[in-house]
Each structure stands twice: as structure tokens, then as C-alpha cells.
Amino acid sequence: MHRNSHRPCLTKPTYWLGLLAGFLLTQAHLSQAQPITAFSKSSAEVPSAPWKVQPFPGSAKPISQFDIINLDGERVLRVVADKSYGTLQHDLPRLAVGPSSKLSWRWRLDQPLREAELRHKKGDDTPLKVCALFDMPTQNLGLFERGFLRAARSMSGQNIPAATLCYVWDHKLPVSTELPNAFTRRVRYVVLTSGDSQLKTWLPQERDLANDFRRAFGEETDTIPPLIGLAIGADADNTGGSSLGYVGDVILSLAP
Numbered sequence: 001m002h003r004n005s006h007r008p009c010l011t012k013p014t015y016w017l018g019l020l021a022g023f024l025l026t027q028a029h030l031s032q033a034q035p036i037t038a039f040s041k042s043s044a045e046v047p048s049a050p051w052k053v054q055p056f057p058g059s060a061k062p063i064s065q066f067d068i069i070n071l072d073g074e075r076v077l078r079v080v081a082d083k084s085y086g087t088l089q090h091d092l093p094r095l096a097v098g099p100s101s102k103l104s105w106r107w108r109l110d111q112p113l114r115e116a117e118l119r120h121k122k123g124d125d126t127p128l129k130v131c132a133l134f135d136m137p138t139q140n141l142g143l144f145e146r147g148f149l150r151a152a153r154s155m156s157g158q159n160i161p162a163a164t165l166c167y168v169w170d171h172k173l174p175v176s177t178e179l180p181n182a183f184t185r186r187v188r189y190v191v192l193t194s195g196d197s198q199l200k201t202w203l204p205q206e207r208d209l210a211n212d213f214r215r216a217f218g219e220e221t222d223t224i225p226p227l228i229g230l231a232i233g234a235d236a237d238n239t240g241g242s243s244l245g246y247v248g249d250v251i252l253s254l255a256p
Helices: 007-031 143-156 209-217
Strands: 051-054 065-071 074-082 085-095 102-111 126-134 163-170 178-180 187-194 203-208 227-235 242-247 251-253
Touching (some): 074 085, 074 126, 126 187, 126 209, 163 209, 187 209, 203 209
Antiparallel strands (some): 065 074, 085 227, 102 242, 126 227
């Protein structure tokens, strides 16, 4: 009896340490980088699945080119636009975006689009953009936008998201400029790099997805909808120009 009375005291430290270890392992799992297929690990010339090229919905426009090359001793994505439009999309399984979720990558622009002007439809082109796609409920939209989105999905056969946040390299607008796409408010831009001064230079980027989404779409929803995809793109169909850029591995780190 005396021996058994001490057993709870002997096992409590082990019990609480076990709970603490389990909690830490759970937190590490929740905050770990999500598996985005890396360009740097690819030996192929084209991006591996689940990366897939998406043309302009319902259009026969030329498609921007995406291939993997060796540059500066590493495998990176080359992005070429020539009077074209296209995105390279990576679908995701409806991931929750927490307050500390981060999206990071590095990019380099060698040939800009000097005629681009994102405030106007005729200039709505980007030489490089990295986008986060959110599954926002359509009931949050106005009647016209719901109808427009429904028609676009039907015509293209694509599950076009109701909220897309794109980080762009622009030529004219100041860094930190935030604005809607000239054609649809379902896409919002954030200018991260601008002008010619940093051409042919690798620039690292890291973004707080939760804060950026709230600034862009906060007037439409009180919550952050699931993240359903990432995309890299370049388009020069409106200006009729051409551009050349590169993107390194995209890393998504989600935290509760």
C-alpha cells in the first residue's frame, strides 16, 4: 500500500512532459511549411504536377511560357510573356490561414513592361506576379459580381476563385500600392517591387497572408476563407509588350 501511494507522484512528471511534447509536436506540424512542389528539385524542363499552366479563361490568347532552367547555379522558374497571358497554378486542399501564416519566395526581373499601367484596362499587364487564391463564398459578393463569376466559371470550366490576392512587380506604381484589377474586383494587387533600379537582381519576398487579405478584402468578409491555390503569372496581352522574369521556390508556412 505504501509503495502504491507513491506511484501517482512518480508518473505525473512523465505524464505532463508527454503532454508538453505532444503539444509542441502538434504546433510544429501545424506551422510547418506546406509541400509546394519545388522548382529547385526538378530535373525536368517543365514544372511538375500539381503545377499546371492556365490560359486566360474562355480565350484563345497566346499563353505565357513557364519552364525550369539553370540560372546562377540553381534550378528556377523562367516566366516569359509576349503579347500573351498565362498563370502557373498550384492547387491546395482548402488550407486554413492563421494569423502567422507566411508566403515567401524570391524573384528576379530582367525585362520589364514599361508600358504597363495597372490603373487602366489597356495597361493591365504584369511582368511577374505571385498570387494567393482564396475560396471566398459567393454570397459575400454583389449580385452583378456573382453573375459575372458564375458565367466565367461556366465558360472556362475552371473553378475561378472569388478572391485572388496578387503580389506584383510593376514599372510605375510605388511600392506598397494596393489596388483592384482594372477588369474585376475579384483580383487585388499589391506592388512589392517597382521600376528599373533592381532589374537582374534576385529579391527575397515574405508576406503575411492574413494581414494582406484583410487589407484587400476586409470590407467583404469578417473571416479569412480557405486558401485553395497559389499561382505565378505574367501577361502582356493588353500592352502588346514582352517581359522576362524568374521565380525561385515558393514556400508556404501556415500557423494556427
